[in-house]
Amino acid sequence: MPTHFRDPVLTCDNCGATADRPVGANYRTGWERLRAEGWTARANGAERPLRFLPHTTIHACGDCPSVAVDQVVAAG
Ligand SMILES: [Zn+2]
Structure with missing residues (x-):
């Protein structure tokens, strides 16, 4: 289930x-550690209704x- 930004x-x-x-x-070191552990994330584009950012x-x-x-x- 997608994670709410306040969760x-x-x-x-x-x-x-x-x-x-x-x-x-x-904040900074925590996200760096998660990235180092392989965690990835993206905005939930399937969220509806989508107003401003998900x-x-x-x-x-x-x-x-x-x-x-x-x-x-972009290719140069
Ligand atoms: Zn997993």
């Missing part, structure tokens, strides 16, 4: 694994396939 726990949408959401002074996020833990959206790099 203190991130949940992997594939296997249900959880991790504490980095907050406060732990309020929920799709997450995947390090043991599951990435849910990150590939970056498109």
